[in-house]
Amino acid sequence: MPIIEPKDQSLKELKGLHLWHAELSSCAQRVRITLAEKNLEWQGYVIDIPKNEHATPEYQAINPKGLVPAFVDNGTLLIDSCDIIDYLDKKYPNPSLRPEGDTMEMQDWLAAADKAQTDLKLLSHEFLFRPRKDMSEDEVEDFASRHNNQVLVDFLREWQGSDQFPKEKLDAAVDRTDADFKKLDAALADRDWLLGNEMSLADIAWMPNVHRMMLMDWPLERYPHLCRWFEQVKARPSYQKALVEWEPAGLQDRFSRYVVERQKETGIHVTAFGVLAKAAA
Secondary structure (H helix, E strand, O other): OEEEEEEEHHHHOOEEEEEEOOOOOHHHHHHHHHHHHHOOOEEEOOOOOOOHHHHHHHHHHHOOOOOOOOEEEEEEEEOHHHHHHHHHHHHOOOOOOOOOOOOOHHHHHHHHHHHHHHHHHHHHHHHHOOOOOOOOOHHHHHHHHHOOOOHHHHHHHHHHHHOOOOOHHHHHHHHHHHHHHHHHHHHHHOEEEEOOOOHHHHHHHHHHHHHHHHHHOOHHHHOOHHHHHHHHOOOOHHHHHHHHHHOOOOHHHHHHHHHHHHHHHOOOHHHHHHHHHHOOO
C-alpha cells in the first residue's frame, strides 16, 4: 500500500510537507526533483547513511524498511519514492507531470525504474562507494542487530566482506542496466520525453539512474537518443536544484578520480563486466 500507518504516531500531527532523505539517494532525488518541478515548500531531515542513521529505532519508526526517503503530507506517510511522486502529482496537479488519458505506460516506466534500484545500488557500491570507510566486524554486527531490513543487512555484509562483489552479480547487473537503457533509448527515438512532448514522472523516475551511471563512467554514448534526452534533463532547473546542488562539494571530481585510478591500478571498471566488456573486446 502506498500510504502506511506510522509507528511514530507523532507524524500524524505534522502540518505541511516533510521529507526524510539523503544527499546521494537516487530515490530521494526523485522526490526532491518532483517537489522542485511543482515549486512546493517542504521541510527536510537529512539521514546520514554512512553514519548508519537509517538504523536507529527513531528512524525505523518513521520508515520501517529503514530506507530513504520517507514523506509526510499533513500526517499522511508514504515511504516508496515512485509512490511518493505519483501521490504528489495527484494531490498537487499544477503543473501536471502525467500525460492526459491512459497513464498505464507511465506506471510501467515507474515500475521499471523501481525494479532497477537493486542493480543501481549494487553498481553504485561497487564502482563509486568503495572508498567509504571500512566497517569493522563488530560495526557490521552492530548494524545487523539494530536494522530491521534483513535484505539491507545481507547486502551490507556482502559489500563489507569482500573487495569486490561476485563477477556473476556484476555481469548480470550491467546486462540488466544496459537492457533498461536500450528500452529508454528506443522509446526516445521519436519523442522529446518518455511519454511525448512534455516531461513527466516517467522521466523523473529515471533521471537519477542515468546521472548515477554517468558518475561511474558508464558509456552512455551507446544510447544516442538517451544522451540527447539527458542533455535536456541537465538543463532543467529541478535537476540542478534537487540533485546536483545536494551533492557534497567536489564529489563528482572525487568520484571521477577514483574511477580512473581504480581502473589504472586494478583494471576494475564498469566496462569490464557483462555486455559492456563484450562490446569493448
